[in-house]
Amino acid sequence: MPDTVQTITFNPNASDLAVELQVLTPQHASYTIYLWDQAGANQIASWKGNNQSPSNDSYPLPSPLADNAHRLLQFDAPLIDAAGAGNQYQVDMIVYQEEKEIGRVSITGTMPATAYHATGMARLVSQTTEAV
Amino acid sequence: MKQFLIFLLTALCCTTAVFAQADSSQLITVDSVDIRNYKTGTDLAVPDIPAFKILGTQASDILRPSSWRELAVQAGEFLLNKGGVPNSFALEATPFMYLFGGTLSLAEYRNDFERILGLSRVSVATSASPLGGIDLAIGWRMTLLDYADPRLETGLDSRLWTLTDSMNAIYSRCRTKLGAFATQAQIDSCASTEITALRLNRIDTVIENFMERNWNRPIVDIGIAGLGRSGDSTFKGMRANKYQAWATYGLYIARKMQLVIGTSADISKDSLNTFYNASWNSGLRMYYGSNDLKGIIEANWSTIRNDKPSAGVNIGVEVAVQKGIWLDATYGAKSQSGSPLVFVPALSFKFGT
Numbered sequence: 001m002p003d004t005v006q007t008i009t010f011n012p013n014a015s016d017l018a019v020e021l022q023v024l025t026p027q028h029a030s031y032t033i034y035l036w037d038q039a040g041a042n043q044i045a046s047w048k049g050n051n052q053s054p055s056n057d058s059y060p061l062p063s064p065l066a067d068n069a070h071r072l073l074q075f076d077a078p079l080i081d082a083a084g085a086g087n088q089y090q091v092d093m094i095v096y097q098e099e100k101e102i103g104r105v106s107i108t109g110t111m112p113a114t115a116y117h118a119t120g121m122a123r124l125v126s127q128t129t130e131a132v
Numbered sequence: 133m134k135q136f137l138i139f140l141l142t143a144l145c146c147t148t149a150v151f152a153q154a155d156s157s158q159l160i161t162v163d164s165v166d167i168r169n170y171k172t173g174t175d176l177a178v179p180d181i182p183a184f185k186i187l188g189t190q191a192s193d194i195l196r197p198s199s200w201r202e203l204a205v206q207a208g209e210f211l212l213n214k215g216g217v218p219n220s221f222a223l224e225a226t227p228f229m230y231l232f233g234g235t236l237s238l239a240e241y242r243n244d245f246e247r248i249l250g251l252s253r254v255s256v257a258t259s260a261s262p263l264g265g266i267d268l269a270i271g272w273r274m275t276l277l278d279y280a281d282p283r284l285e286t287g288l289d290s291r292l293w294t295l296t297d298s299m300n301a302i303y304s305r306c307r308t309k310l311g312a313f314a315t316q317a318q319i320d321s322c323a324s325t326e327i328t329a330l331r332l333n334r335i336d337t338v339i340e341n342f343m344e345r346n347w348n349r350p351i352v353d354i355g356i357a358g359l360g361r362s363g364d365s366t367f368k369g370m371r372a373n374k375y376q377a378w379a380t381y382g383l384y385i386a387r388k389m390q391l392v393i394g395t396s397a398d399i400s401k402d403s404l405n406t407f408y409n410a411s412w413n414s415g416l417r418m419y420y421g422s423n424d425l426k427g428i429i430e431a432n433w434s435t436i437r438n439d440k441p442s443a444g445v446n447i448g449v450e451v452a453v454q455k456g457i458w459l460d461a462t463y464g465a466k467s468q469s470g471s472p473l474v475f476v477p478a479l480s481f482k483f484g485t
Binding site for chain 2: 028029030031032034036040041043046048050052072074076077078079080082114115117119121
């Protein structure tokens with residue numbers, strides 16, 4: 001299966017790798033962020049939340065950081081727009097290293113109905129792995 | 133009229149400054165939403181427009197309060213002209229929502245001080261004067277309290293987030309079962325039975341229940357307007373000849389009822405072209421019905437300087453013809469001591485975005 005998933009490159013020798021979910025449009029949203037193994041069959045970790053609170057939507061990835069090479073980050077986010085269909089939605093999954101953004105998966109579109117399920121995925125790539 | 137314009141511009145500048153300050157510290161966070169789009173499915177009545185009200189074309193002096201609209205249009209006096217062409221027309225806008233709403237979060241919107249200043253509405257109205265010439269009015273309104281505004285209803289938020297949390301649990305189970313490379317369609321199919329039940333049976337019900345439960349929640353509006361008259365349609369030589377101020381309090385009485393208490397005071401020019409005439413008007417209006425269809429019954433009375441007091445009653449209906457389009461139809465009887473009873477039918481259309 002060809003891997004057409006967006007990649008996000010991180011430095012395994014640096015510190016503080018984290019993933020955050022942002023809902024930038026006026027929908028009520030909940031989400032699950034998954035960290036999968038390279039094959040996408042086994043979950044390493046998952047985090048749940050919603051956009052009710054302005055904080056606590058950022059999660060540190062497990063250490064040692066090098067183990068995250070080739071792993072998949074994915075989110076599922078059910079959205080509800082009380083205005084019904086027609087409003088734009090945008091859900092971004094952002095990866096930070098040492099508090100700097102190193103990659104972003106941005107899923108946008110138009111709400112086709114009152115409720116919609118947004119999903120996005122990225123593969124983590126280690127700078128060292130690529131060099132090797 | 134010039135003084136009124138200066139006051140209006142000063143009010144606009146003050147509110148602009150408040151929002152400019154709020155925006156400078158704005159960071160995009162998870163629940164930063166464009167408040168302009170956060171309308172929800174609710175369609176509350178389009179409020180009366182102060183500039184329209186001062187034209188004096190309606191039997192009632194109560195300024196009907198309601199949650200703000202980005203833009204509202206009111207047309208009236210259809211019954212004066214054959215062919216149904218409105219004789220008077222008004223437009224009300226909430227300019228700060230256009231200018232700053234795009235970066236205003238729900239949390240900031242729920243800050244009373246910023247919201248009250250920012251949701252000031254300005255209006256303009258025109259009418260063919262029965263005395264000849266054209267009447268032009270400008271108005272300003274501020275909502276001090278509004279429990280019907282869905283954007284302030286944290287209870288509705290909580291219920292909708294409960295739904296997304298429930299849906300999230302279902303999607304998460306399907307994703308775990310099918311793996312990372314399952315397509316969106318496969319995940320949706322897996323979750324469809326439970327999600328469909330949630331979507332069809334609960335989301336619409338939650339919103340409909342909110343509308344039916346909230347249209348008559350407490351609201352307080354104040355407004356002012358100035359009216360000028362010009363001899364022709366070019367507005368040259370326009371002179372101010374009336375100012376009016378309103379205060380209205382809508383309060384919850386029972387599940388299908390709202391009582392609106394309104395008062396207004398106005399001052400206008402007399403035949404010697406001096407601001408000598410003045411009146412104080414008060415009224416009680418009862419709404420009964422559902423959000424989309426309400427019956428109206430109203431009693432009002434006026435104390436007029438150097439003239440006999442008057443009193444009147446109105447009955448009518450307020451109907452949502454379509455989403456955003458409302459019709460008011462009233463029939464009133466007005467009596468002034470020593471004068472015969474005067475009957476006043478009125479029909480006006482309101483449109484709000």
